Amino acid sequence: MRISVIGTGYVGLVTGVCLAEIGHIVTCIDIDALKINLLRSGKSPIYEPGLEELIVKNMAEGRLHFTNQYNEGLIRAEVIYIAVGTPSNEDGTADLSALEDAAIAIADQISNDVVIVTKSTVPIGTGDRLKAIIEYNKSNDSVSFEMVSNPEFLREGSAINDTFYGDRIIIGSDSVKAAEMIEEINKPFQIPIYKTSIRSAEMIKYASNAFLATKISFINEISNLCEKLDADITEVAQGMGMDKRIGAHFLNAGIGYGGSCFPKDTNALMQIAGNANHDFELLRSVIEVNKKQQNILTEKAKRRFGSLEGLKIAVLGLAFKPNTDDMREAASLTVVTDLIKSGAVVSAYDPIAIDNARKLLPEEVEFLSNIEDAIQDADCVFILTEWPEIVNFDLELYVSKMGKPVIFDGRNCLDMTKIQELKIEYHSVGRSSIY
Numbered sequence: 456m457r458i459s460v461i462g463t464g465y466v467g468l469v470t471g472v473c474l475a476e477i478g479h480i481v482t483c484i485d486i487d488a489l490k491i492n493l494l495r496s497g498k499s500p501i502y503e504p505g506l507e508e509l510i511v512k513n514m515a516e517g518r519l520h521f522t523n524q525y526n527e528g529l530i531r532a533e534v535i536y537i538a539v540g541t542p543s544n545e546d547g548t549a550d551l552s553a554l555e556d557a558a559i560a561i562a563d564q565i566s567n568d569v570v571i572v573t574k575s576t577v578p579i580g581t582g583d584r585l586k587a588i589i590e591y592n593k594s595n596d597s598v599s600f601e602m603v604s605n606p607e608f609l610r611e612g613s614a615i616n617d618t619f620y621g622d623r624i625i626i627g628s629d630s631v632k633a634a635e636m637i638e639e640i641n642k643p644f645q646i647p648i649y650k651t652s653i654r655s656a657e658m659i660k661y662a663s664n665a666f667l668a669t670k671i672s673f674i675n676e677i678s679n680l681c682e683k684l685d686a687d688i689t690e691v692a693q694g695m696g697m698d699k700r701i702g703a704h705f706l707n708a709g710i711g712y713g714g715s716c717f718p719k720d721t722n723a724l725m726q727i728a729g730n731a732n733h734d735f736e737l738l739r740s741v742i743e744v745n746k747k748q749q750n751i752l753t754e755k756a757k758r759r760f761g762s763l764e765g766l767k768i769a770v771l772g773l774a775f776k777p778n779t780d781d782m783r784e785a786a787s788l789t790v791v792t793d794l795i796k797s798g799a800v801v802s803a804y805d806p807i808a809i810d811n812a813r814k815l816l817p818e819e820v821e822f823l824s825n826i827e828d829a830i831q832d833a834d835c836v837f838i839l840t841e842w843p844e845i846v847n848f849d850l851e852l853y854v855s856k857m858g859k860p861v862i863f864d865g866r867n868c869l870d871m872t873k874i875q876e877l878k879i880e881y882h883s884v885g886r887s888s889i890y
């Protein structure tokens with residue numbers, strides 16, 4: 456199949472590359488000429504395990520192309536995927552301007568019948584709106600098109616794996632033929648396919664993210680209660696997760712969710728509900744709990760030290776989760792900014808995200824390329840992302856580099872037995888502190 460993908464971000468690029476890998480002829484289009492140049496030279500503009508290898512392989516085999524020109528990218532496409540960003544507006548609603556620009560470009564360029572697939576996360580009803588925009592702006596009256604909603608569920612850091620081994624593929628369409636075509640394209644992935652209406656597909660994406668965010672805020676509230684009642688959140692979560700109705704995933708207590716999806720999508724769903732005159736009280740609390748949760752480590756440190764003024768604090772992990780360089784809505788943005796405002800001197804380490812972090816964090820932050828240098832002579836350590844190199848870092852080095860180390864672990868990721876043996880002062884989330 457001849458496929459075009461508009462937008463080469465985390466979703467569009469992974470989608471395009473994986474569709475090429477299963478044999479389709481794919482052209483990826485992006486308005487960012489720098490990104491396209493980088494991609495044409497075989498380099499990935501984002502860090503995603505396994506992605507660059509697949510880019511190089513599929514380009515060499517002639518199935519994967521990149522362009523910043525719509526006319527070149529859309530010519531003779533049988534299917535066009537839209538995977539541009541839908542970031543938050545100030546009021547929390549989804550900004551659909553990139554999507555609308557893409558729709559107008561499609562309307563301008565299509566010269567044969569085509570199926571248009573929305574991969575971006577969009578408010579319920581957007582498929583209908585895009586259809587109207589394209590219909591209105593179509594330059595060639597003789598061509599027809601059908602709309603499909605095919606929301607994306609990949610996780611950054613394991614995006615390739617998720618595309619090949621995801622739990623389900625949702626295909627929403629009001630056209631049986633278009634849905635069958637997208638089903639056919641996806642068959643080689645051998646992932647269960649569930650076909651719905653466009654509006655249901657759009658809702659499935661928001662409902663899924665809101666549910667996962669709810670699970671995180673719920674376990675974080677339980678962890679806060681555990682601290683007050685001397686229970687241990689690790690044991691509690693393990694015991695809860697053994698119940699199949701609950702499931703073991705997304706029960707890790709910590710400093711809250713971040714990233715490019717959960718914060719934006721929960722806020723957008725609040726607005727979508729509001730527009731439908733529905734007061735989504737539960738989701739409002741989920742968002743509130745998450746905001747509070749991002750402060751708990753700093754509050755613990757303030758209680759422990761009295762004031763953070765002049766303290767040297769090493770922050771380990773800046774990306775919103777391991778295996779990605781994505782800093783969008785990372786908890787570190789809130790935590791580090793607060794530490795600097797409180798007068799702390801911050802040295803920060805992340806294996807991959809430093810370049811992106813530098814653009815977003817206060818200029819007072821010193822970025823270091825290894826953990827040893829970051830923790831040297833620090834008064835305390837904040838762990839914000841559970842990167843393997845941070846989880847597996849030799850705990851004895853904290854003692855030799857810091858003297859009397861104090862660690863605040865926002866991801867409950869260090870080995871407590873070893874910490875006890877080494878007599879390291881250790882504060883985590885939902886568990887008793889070790890002194």
Ligand code: NAD
Nearest residue numbers: 462463464465466485486487539540541553556575576607
């Ligand atoms: P992104 O910001 O990484 O990438 C968007 C890309 O679109 C950028 O490269 C940008 O230059 C390009 N673009 C913008 N306007 C364009 C236009 N008019 N024409 C061509 N290209 C254009 O975004 P992302 O993280 O890939 O997310 C894309 C969508 O997928 C969003 O709706 C997001 O909510 C959803 N989603 C993201 C993830 C994720 O983990 N990142 C997972 C599931 C769903």
